[in-house]
Amino acid sequence: MEQITWTEDFSVGIARIDEQHKRLIQMINRLIAEPQTTTKSETVSDLLNDMTNYAFEHFATEEELMREHNYPHLEEHVAQHRAFRKKTVDFCSATMLDVEAVPETMLYYLRDWLVEHILKSDMAFKPFFREQMVD
Numbered sequence: 016m017e018q019i020t021w022t023e024d025f026s027v028g029i030a031r032i033d034e035q036h037k038r039l040i041q042m043i044n045r046l047i048a049e050p051q052t053t054t055k056s057e058t059v060s061d062l063l064n065d066m067t068n069y070a071f072e073h074f075a076t077e078e079e080l081m082r083e084h085n086y087p088h089l090e091e092h093v094a095q096h097r098a099f100r101k102k103t104v105d106f107c108s109a110t111m112l113d114v115e116a117v118p119e120t121m122l123y124y125l126r127d128w129l130v131e132h133i134l135k136s137d138m139a140f141k142p143f144f145r146e147q148m149v150d
């Protein structure tokens with residue numbers, strides 16, 4: 016499965032959000048590259064959990080910024096984050112105990128959701144925050 020490559024097309028013009036997106040992409044790429052990584056100290060569910068926890072932190076950063084500036088599409092945006100959260104939490108709790116590899120359908124979901132979300136929904140707030148002089 017092809018990994019995600021961060022290019023300038025992914026930049027939303029806010030440094031800390033871009034950095035978080037890059038880190039999230041790295042984490043998902045690692046799952047794509049090594050869906051079966053299991054060592055004594057690090058299991059697939061650890062990787063998946065770290066990624067989802069990081070994603071939740073990142074969503075909180077975005078949502079806080081949107082609230083602070085009264086972003087008009089906050090509700091729709093939060094609903095998308097919520098859908099991702101539900102899907103990953105359900106998945107983690109369903110498979111956490113014995114998962115030896117992240118199923119391909121889940122990898123596709125993570126990758127495609129993130130790419131589509133950044134390029135469409137996050138990109139939609141770029142001009143708004145630019146006008147508010149957030150960088």
Ligand SMILES: [Fe+2]
Nearest residue numbers: 077132136137
């Ligand atoms: Fe977002």
